[in-house]
Amino acid sequence: MQAEPRSLRASLFWHILLPRGAALLVWWGANQLLQMPPTVVWGLIAVDALFLIWLIRAHLRAADEHMTGSGAMAPVWGGYLLMLIAILASVTLWWQALLVAHRPPAGIPYAEQRALERAARYSLTLSADGLSLVFDGEVTFGLTKALKTLLQRHPEVRQLRLSSPGGLIYEARGAAQLIAARGLETTAAGLCASACTLMFAAGVRRGLGPQGQLGFHGYALENFGGLPQVDLAREQGKDRDFLIRQGITAGFVEQIYATPSSALWIPSPEAMRRAGVLLAP
Secondary structure, X not given: OOOOOHHHHHHHHHHHXXXXXXXXXXXXXXXXXXXXXXXXXXXXXXXXXXXXXXXXHHHHHHHHHHHHHOOOOHXXXXXXXHHHHHHHHHHHXXXXXXXXXXXXXXXXXXXXXXHHHHHOOEEEEEOOOOOEEEEEEOEOOOHHHHXXXXXXXXXXXXXXXXXXXXXXXXXXXXXXXXXXXXXXXXEEEEEEEOHHHHHHHOOOOEEEOOOOEEEEOOOOOOOOOOOOOOOHHHHHHHHHHHHHHOOOXXXXXXXXXXXXXXXXXXXXXXXXXHOOOOEXX
């Protein structure tokens, strides 16, 4: 039996086993410990692919010399098998590196991030005397839940002070239900406009602070072009009935929804008292 030429054995070690083993170990460790930017990963893959091609060509030359010198095919096929394994292992680790690079960073869940972003649009705090909640900011998702939590935590609260440019009418409805159910008084501490006025109207007693104002207008959809499943007239009708049940005159309510959504109607305190909007203690 003819012995293998030393050049083929050396090629298997220096062109496949040692360099690819080291490269695969580095890729594996990097995938476990690092999250590199995708552009960096692609660059490293390109460099490593070129290096792998160079190694394969070098080993193929050694295999050709081996076959020319001895004609023994078993070690050659063994080298081909090792090359195939090295290629598959490299591609697997490259793919894993790309998956790691595009993985979302560790941290709080996306839903919680969105909740925090929305909560940053408003503040809802307890007053110094502990008898009032102070709301300032946008009426947005999560407000009703936050209001319910604070009211459960502080059952002694009797008043809600409002300053808001408005926001989501559905969220304002939920908050209004809580306000009415708890029999809270409402005060416009600053400008309480649009959806905020629905929360204001839910108060059992309703008043203006020194800087208080109420601003009214008809409804509008946030999405350009509207949504066919939302009937603005019907939605305004729901809140029209609610405002009238709260003791506000029908004529005043009609004026609210006759005001374009692009405008803001700020009635005088006297007009609002006559219409039943303001109910002094």
